[in-house]
Amino acid sequence: MISNVYQLCCEYLTARGLASLMLLLMLGLGTSSTMAATDYPEVMATLIELGDEASESYEPSQSLLYGDRFSKLYFGGFEGKGLEFAVGQADQQAMLDIEIGFSLLINKAVNGESKAEVTQHWLQLREKLTRAPMIENQDAGFWSIAVQSLLILLREGVEALLVVAALIAYLRKAGAADKVPLVWMGVAAALVASVITAWALQHLIANSGAAKEALEGATMLLAAALLSYVSFWLFSRREMQQWQGFIHNKLGDAVSGGSLMAIVSVAFFAVYREGAETILFYQALVADVDGGFEPIATGFALAALLLGVVYLFIFQLSIRLPLKQFFSGTAGLLYALSVIFAGKAALELQVAGWLPNTHLDFVSSISWLGVFPSAEAIALQLFFLVLPFVVFMAVSSSRRQGKSNATATH
Numbered sequence: 001m002i003s004n005v006y007q008l009c010c011e012y013l014t015a016r017g018l019a020s021l022m023l024l025l026m027l028g029l030g031t032s033s034t035m036a037a038t039d040y041p042e043v044m045a046t047l048i049e050l051g052d053e054a055s056e057s058y059e060p061s062q063s064l065l066y067g068d069r070f071s072k073l074y075f076g077g078f079e080g081k082g083l084e085f086a087v088g089q090a091d092q093q094a095m096l097d098i099e100i101g102f103s104l105l106i107n108k109a110v111n112g113e114s115k116a117e118v119t120q121h122w123l124q125l126r127e128k129l130t131r132a133p134m135i136e137n138q139d140a141g142f143w144s145i146a147v148q149s150l151l152i153l154l155r156e157g158v159e160a161l162l163v164v165a166a167l168i169a170y171l172r173k174a175g176a177a178d179k180v181p182l183v184w185m186g187v188a189a190a191l192v193a194s195v196i197t198a199w200a201l202q203h204l205i206a207n208s209g210a211a212k213e214a215l216e217g218a219t220m221l222l223a224a225a226l227l228s229y230v231s232f233w234l235f236s237r238r239e240m241q242q243w244q245g246f247i248h249n250k251l252g253d254a255v256s257g258g259s260l261m262a263i264v265s266v267a268f269f270a271v272y273r274e275g276a277e278t279i280l281f282y283q284a285l286v287a288d289v290d291g292g293f294e295p296i297a298t299g300f301a302l303a304a305l306l307l308g309v310v311y312l313f314i315f316q317l318s319i320r321l322p323l324k325q326f327f328s329g330t331a332g333l334l335y336a337l338s339v340i341f342a343g344k345a346a347l348e349l350q351v352a353g354w355l356p357n358t359h360l361d362f363v364s365s366i367s368w369l370g371v372f373p374s375a376e377a378i379a380l381q382l383f384f385l386v387l388p389f390v391v392f393m394a395v396s397s398s399r400r401q402g403k404s405n406a407t408a409t410h
Contacts, residue, residue, distance in 0.1 A: 040086040040134045047077040048129055055122040060112045067110035071353065074102040075210055083134070085284040089148050090133035092155065096347075096367050098132060100357075100374075101125035103350045107357040135288075142295045145285070149299025150306075152281050156274040157307055163227070163270035163337060165311045166330045167263050169318035170234065173326055179260060186267035193268075194275025198283075201276060210352045216273065217348030220341045223269035224384060227338035230266055232388045235331035266334075273341070335388065342384045343370025346377035 054069050078084055078098065088095035105121045135148065164187060171179050201212050285296055318326055347370075349355040358375035365372050370381065 040083060040136065043077075043081045044083060044129060044132070044134070047073065047081070047083065048126060050077065051122060051126060051129075055119050058109065058115055058118050060114060060118075063110055063112035066118075067106055070102070070106045070109050071210070074106070074351070078102065078129075079212075082284055082288070085281055085288075086134040087132045088281075089135045089151070089285075093365070093367055094128070094132050096365060096372075098125070098128050099347065099351055100365065100372060101128055103347070103357045103374075104359055106353065107350075110353075142298075145289050145295035146299035146302070148285060149282070149296040150303040151299075152278060152285065153300055153303035154306060156278040156281075157303070158310065159337060159340070160270045160274060161307050161310055162314075162333065164267050165314040166333055167230075167267055169314055170327070170330055171263070173318050182260065182264050183267045186264040187271050190268045190271035190275055193272050194279060197272075197276040198279040201280065212276075213348045213352035214354055216277065217345045217352060217354065219269055219273040220345035220348060223266065223273050224338045224341035224345060226262055226266045226269060227334045227341065228384055228388060230262055231331045231333075231335035231338060232391060233262070234327050234334070235388070235392070339381050339384045340368075340370035343372060343377050343381045346374065346380045347372050350374065350376065 051070075051073055054066060054073065058066050084095060084099075087098065101121070101124065105118070105125055108118050108121050164183065168180050168183055171177060171183065197215070201215075282296070282300075286293065289296070321329065346355060350357045355376050360373045360375055360378065363371070363373040363378065371378070
């Protein structure tokens with residue numbers, strides 16, 4: 001018990017140290033002039049006016065020109081001028097609905113849809129833009145800003161924490177606690193990579209917002225694939241007798257080979273997939289409150305504390321649960337997160353223009369489940385949902401066939 005508490009304290013201090021380092025590094029990058037906005041309603045009004053002009057002059061014969069024009073309206077206006085941050089802080093779902101609306105509009109324009117069709121989609125998006133709530137931080141109080149800071153880290157960090165905590169609990173439960181530092185090394189590498197990526201997005205490719213969305217989408221998709229692999233790997237060894245033999249006879253080989261690399265990679269990509277965006281959001285918040293560092297640091301610290309509580313809960317759960325239930329639950333959690341990541345990856349790739357967007361009117365957007373109203377997003381989630389079952393059935397069938405052949409031979 002004392003050993004477990006000591007390990008938990010060390011891991012918690014490591015996590016807090018990494019979080020503090022991330023805060024210092026991201027503020028050390030400097031604030032982003034493109035992300036900050038002194039008057040969000042005015043910026044929104046200008047964006048809507050430009051959208052009206054583009055919609056009014058739209059010609060299907062100039063599809064690429066207007067696709068690029070609407071694309072610049074999103075990446076250079078909504079995202080580049082800080083409106084994504086302002087709306088997202090006030091209402092995350094409203095921000096996602098606007099992202100989906102822009103993706104549909106750009107897709108319609110690029111495909112050369114009729115003027116009536118494009119105008120209809122613009123008017124629907126225009127209504128969302130007009131009604132979108134936005135934060136105004138210039139006169140906000142201490143706790144209002146602190147809560148915004150808390151929500152940034154909490155919203156962006158909770159999924160990554162669930163993944164990291166589940167992987168660490170698995171290693172500890174399986175008797176490979178000495179491998180836990182490798183997971184934290186993966187987390188640390190992801191934070192450093194996030195800082196470098198944020199700097200690159202801010203200074204090197206500031207005019208290419210599509211690159212940011214494409215990077216986020218590709219990272220999420222890779223994370224989903226790795227999560228799916230690790231969850232299936234865990235689930236296939238859920239039986240007690242399988243684990244006993246695995247732990248005592250094969251653990252050393254397993255955690256020193258491809259499986260350990262997959263686990264560390266999952267930790268890396270789970271953190272990296274939102275790291276750069278989190279840094280850019282904090283920079284925007286710092287710029288928007290004109291140097292109000294204290295409430296931002298307070299919110300960051302409170303969010304880190306809440307994430308620590310979640311980590312402690314998973315730690316305690318891993319101790320109390322029997323092996324079979326624990327590994328089945330861990331596999332199920334990682335599997336569910338892989339499906340969620342797949343849906344979010346599809347949305348990011350659609351906004352970047354890497355995937356088409358076939359809108360489904362009968363599907364509601366459920367952001368926390370990664371469910372978005374497009375055929376491509378739903379299809380990708382279904383693929384991740386069905387694939388493990390297909391693989392598991394194939395493996396089971398192969399094992400049964402092998403046993404039948406062995407029996408027939410004897």
